[in-house]
Amino acid sequence: MEPDRLVYPLLKHVLMGPVMRAAFLPRVRGLAHVPRIGPVILAANHLAFLDSFVLPLMVPRRVHFLGKHEYFTGTDMKGRAVATLFRGLGAIAVDRSGGRAALDALDTSAAVLERGGVFAIHPEGTRSPDGRLYRGRTGVARLAMRTGAPVVPVAIGGTDRLQPRGRAVPRPGRIELTIGAPMDFQGRDDGIPRGKAAREVTDEIMDAIQRLSGQEYVDDYAPRPAED
Template identity: 85%
Template sequence: MDPERVIYPLMKYVLLGPAMRVAFLPHVSGLENVPRTGPVILAANHLAFLDSFVVPLMVPRRVRFLGKHEYFTGTGVRGRATATFFLGVGAIAVDRSGGRAALDALDTSARVLEEGGVFAIHPEGTRSPDGRLYRGRTGVARLAMRTGAPVVPMAIAGTDRVQPRGRAVPRPGRIALTIGAPMDFRGRDEGTPRGRAAREVTDEIMEAIRKLSGQEYVDAYAPRPDDPS
């Protein structure tokens, strides 16, 4: 038996899911916009580390997302516990180092969708440093055009208050998840250079997220934590 098929529902329905509902009293609206079957990409803004668990635990389908390879390779009791935790919330290990990192991540994500699964992604690529919504990276658009999967925009709110930067353990507080209507981008790269189509599609997805979240938009990439700028 696949151990993940045991760990995932245990974490979602018995351990983390109920604990999250008690600690954060989440308000979720628009769940009817998530297709019940078939491949779908969930694209959400990114305010805190907690976001990666909010979406999988609040959406009533098995949701997968990419996780650092290091989360799964630790040794000792702590390493095994970390690997079990991330496996249990739907993370897929991906090595983000090296020249093929982006392609490997795209291939891994595409496999989830080609098997009819649900894949979650934060198009900003990193957490917002100031609560504003930053320019999306085009991986989400390339994935949508490659697989034909619809993109469901989502807006997370409140996670930056319960888990501000530098805080490892979230504190109790209210969070919200607002889910928008599915967006279909099949064929958008036909007759259009793929790079330009990817940029246009990504911008449309980010505009949908902005309308749901009400965040101020910044037409620049969010600085990564190790970016001195």
């Protein structure tokens, strides 16, 4: 068994899971919408860095997500601890610097789903700067149409109040997780350009997230901060 698969149950059920429940009093609705088996894409809004830990620790299946390559390359004690934490939670390192970065990320995500796994993605591509929901990038739609995996919309609430930008350690308080019904997009690109289909599907996913979260929607991409 791989080391990260040994770390995962320890983090989720012994260490971070209980601590998160005690500190953030999570209110989770709609867990029954997450399929018990088979591939699924969890598409969530993105309010704070804390979001990266909410889904892996609150959803009953092992969740994978992409993490910046820099989180996995530290050589000192802190760097190794961070890398172990992210791998244990299901993060997969991706280098976002090269011209093939988007294609590599898509291939990596698809591989998780083709193995029957759960992959989490924030379609906005970065954290919201002001709590509003921004236009989604089409990677989530391309992934759904390529693999046939259903998309489950997720609304995360409260994490931006507990961990605003610039705050490294979140303060205690309540967070909410609202999970919607699975959305099936198989065959949506039949007979129409893939780019047009991807835009339409992405907009439908963002609309579902917005209905769950109640956020104001901005039909523009969120600005990506230098440190994101």
